[in-house]
Amino acid sequence: MPAVSDCTNMLDSETKAVETPEDHAEELRLWLRLLTCTTLIEGEVRGRLRQRFDVTLPRFDLMAQLDKAPDGMTLSDVSKRMMVSNGNVTGLVERLVESGHLDRRTSETDRRVQVIRLTKLGRAEFRRMAAEHETWIADLFADLTPKDVRELMRLLAKTKGSAQKSAARRRP
Amino acid sequence: MPAVSDCTNMLDSETKAVETPEDHAEELRLWLRLLTCTTLIEGEVRGRLRQRFDVTLPRFDLMAQLDKAPDGMTLSDVSKRMMVSNGNVTGLVERLVESGHLDRRTSETDRRVQVIRLTKLGRAEFRRMAAEHETWIADLFADLTPKDVRELMRLLAKTKGSAQKSAARRRP
DNA sequence: CCGAATTGTTTTAAGCCTAAAATGTTTTCC
DNA sequence: GGAAAACATTTTAGGCTTAAAACAATTCGG
Structure with a gap:
């Protein structure tokens, strides 16, 4: 094929993108x-x-959220923070109330809302687990230098932002 | 406290590590x-x-593994590659055989082994899904520059190695 | 004030997932 | 050859997870 024709095609980037789909490997x-x-x-x-x-990981994660909120959280809050469905939280909380780790009560001002808190037992157990958990994480990431950690944090923040934008484009 | 005493303590790194647990925040x-x-x-x-x-994500992931293995894979292979339990794969495969996407047969040479393959239908459907899937991923990572991508790849490879070593230390 | 939209939670149905025990098969090694 | 170890898969019991529908309570707009 003559060079002139090639050149014409190359200039039409719109067409080119359609004809040769980009490589995203x-x-x-x-x-x-x-x-x-x-x-x-x-x-x-x-x-x-x-x-x-x-203990299971989801239970630990839920307790971790509550440990950061001494005044308790609503189920919706927890659901958003953990990025899981509402129904999921309902069941998880049910089992943790049952085992005495959580306290659940209906809000005084809005009877739709359930506020959950760690019980004394729940908080004590969580703290004990969290201390050890932190050493596991440190060990799992042990080969990374402080610089690696910083750089990963930065790139993952950028990734998170990118993914959130993409998600918002689809579901505005 | 006098400077001399401080200095003595600082030199005893063994003791220090025990007394003031490291910060892994x-x-x-x-x-x-x-x-x-x-x-x-x-x-x-x-x-x-x-x-x-x-289609569900686990089904898609399983088909993705099989698409890369024209000669089929054993359930164990799939289980290792997908990093999920054996029993999990059994159920997943069951449903995909049922829906006509997979073909399962007992190995001729070893009657313990089940070999699974994509059917013609399964392969066609997977290819169709995979093409679109790739554009979603590209969009989700759209804000990252090629350099970001390379750097993330490198750091995640290091992270993977570190985590594998840590896991091996616990379960040799 | 009252119907409609919104918000918070639970229920439902189906599927995913794990660890551990059970089953069947092959290999190893005396 | 035969017991024992190793291997591949399935089964079991329990928990996690989701999307969608149902329910309950509040807020909003006319």
Whole structure:
């Protein structure tokens, strides 16, 4: 094919994009690697929590949210923070109330709202688990230098922003 | 306290580590951010797969593994690659065989082993989904420059190695 | 003030996931 | 050859998770 024709095609970037779809293999590999890292670490933490404290990761995560909120949280708050569905939280809270780790009461001012808090037992157990949990995380990331950590934090913040924008584009 | 005493204490790094536990807040925040990113993207992909193709993410992931293995894989292979339990794969495969996407047969040479493959239908559907999936991922990571992507790949590779070493230390 | 939209939670139905025990098969090694 | 170890898969029991529908309470607008 003559050079002139090639040149014409190259200038029509609109058409070119349609005809030769872009290659996103790098982003795909990045996503898979991100997923692998998370799955690996999550599985490790899950196993250690079960072995050492006979507790599940979701229960631990929920208690972690409540530990940061001494005045309690509503179920919706928890659901948003943990990025899980409402119904999921309902069941999780049910079991933790049952085991005496959580206290649930209906709000005085808005009878739709359930406010949950850690009980004394719940807080004590969480603190004990959290201290050990922190050392596990440190160990899992042990090979990273402080600079690596900072750089990862920065890039993941950028990734989070990018993903949030993309999600918002689809669901405005 | 006199300077001399301070100096003595500082030199005894063994003792110091025990008396003042190290601060791993940065690693903890890094882990939470990593988890947030993954959860965010995973949720987005899950939702799009359901809306566009009425398929679940685990099914898609399983088909993705098989697409890379034209000669099929054993259930154990799949289980290791996907980093999920054996029993999980059994159920997943059951449903995909039922829906006509997978073909399962007992190995001729080893009657313990089940070999699974994509059917023609399964492969066609997967390819269709995968093409679109790739554009979603590209969009979710759109704000990252090629340099960002390379740097993240490098740091996540290091993270993966670190976590694997840590896991191996616990379970040799 | 009252109907309609909104908000917070629970329920439902289905599927995903795990750890551990059970089952069936092959290999190892005396 | 045969017991024992190793391996691949399935089963079991329990918990997690989601989307969507249902329910309950509050707020908003006319």
